Amino acid sequence: MLVYARTHLTLLFRDPNLLAPLAVLPLYCVVFFTVLRHHHHEELATQTAIGAFLMSMWAHAVFVAAEVVDDDRHEGTLEPSMLTPGAYTAALSVRVFSTTALAIPVLAEALLIARFAFGFPVTLGSVPLSLVTVVLTTVGVAGAALLVSCLMVLVRGARTLQNALTYPVYLLGGLILPASTLPEPLRWIARGFFLSWSADVLRALQVAGAPAPLGSLGVLTVLVAAQVLVGFLALRRVLTTVRAGGVSLYD
């Protein structure tokens, strides 16, 4: 498993374009912080940095991690990979997860920009529980990337879909305003989406003196597990269809 991750990260660092979302997206927090400063709401800096972090991680997963399988197809390594006795689905999952995990430092980056570039107060609550939530979120986002990978294999012109999976998801995930503020039918959907729980738990954990939201953390764990299971099973099924010749791999 480590070999899969190491090999993939080596490939990734050789193509600077693939790291662009990770390098530039966190800078959206500069735009957000400018708004906070103008309206004198410096106390919302931590909450906003969390939103920018989740936004960056999701975009990185959708635009880079989910393309792992499409890159293999493009480079002609998908077919030989599926013919080898090695577990390609597992390898792919590890590669997608390790790519998604590269976005974790963005949280520190956003908080540092808030503190040192804007001079905002940054409040950190429970660091261990925050780290647990960040890891859970990473696993969940990687699970979602596995689902997007399926689309990349099955649908021609999936780039439009990739684009459509950004801002609508940020709204649904309550990355700026909690999902509880969404209108009724959307709120129900958001409650079944792990990202909205991630955002809520991460925000709640930064409130000094507030009790740990252990119940919400439990719900998040269950939703993340479900997301990963669905992603993995869907990818395995799609790859089985590809092996059986059910999908045209080349135009």
Added chain:
Amino acid sequence: MTSQERTSARLSAAARQIGYGVISSYHDYRAMFTWRSWVGGWLLRLTCQVLFFATLGKLMADPGAEAYIALGNAAVLGPLGTLGVVSSSVGERRSGTLQYLLVSRANPLLVIASRGLYWVADGIITSCAVLTIMSVLIPGTVHSGALPGILAIEVLLALCAYAMSLALASLSLRRPGSRMYLTASTTIIILALAGVNTPPPAGGPWGVIGQLLPVRHGLQAIRELAAGRPLPVGLVAGELAVALGWAVLAYTGLTLTLRRNTRSGALSLS
């Protein structure tokens, strides 16, 4: 042939090249979207993008902040959309057509500029569509009678930003790996300094940079119209001057890049 006839022939040749560029541009666009993917994917995404930034205004609990941010972000969709040409121009190198373009008798600058016009058209259409949607979803965003005037300024904003995008394309044609960084960092600079989410910085180095950016003046003019006030001619003239400046920079940049790439042989297979 008299000099008048020569000028007329040149103009007619240029118009024909632009015409072919527009046709090619239209087919490139058709290859990207179907009606369903445009409405259900692209337009939905852009609408949600504006709503997402507007939620930041809602979070500020400041009356008017939500509408201010919604208007700014809807109007800036067109200018930001034109940044697509920074990546699509690299396609000329990737597909190996740049070298043929350079040995042909056609003017390569006209071809590159006209082939990316679909980004301008898409930007104007999506911007106006989202602005109309916002006027319904977020009361106070736009005074309904102002929409036709806003459309006219939106065309100017998109053309001004297109000139800047072509200037940036002169960099991406040199170094194709830079295209994502150029597009993303320019987006953030415009969102932060052109008065999209907060009033633009009035002075200091950020204020000066803001004055030279597309959108800065035109968006202020749109805000005046949206509030039901008369058209501020000075702001429109300011945007026009910025557009001309960027057009000169785009012409110079692209000319130098194509000369350099020809000399170094960096014409294809980026």
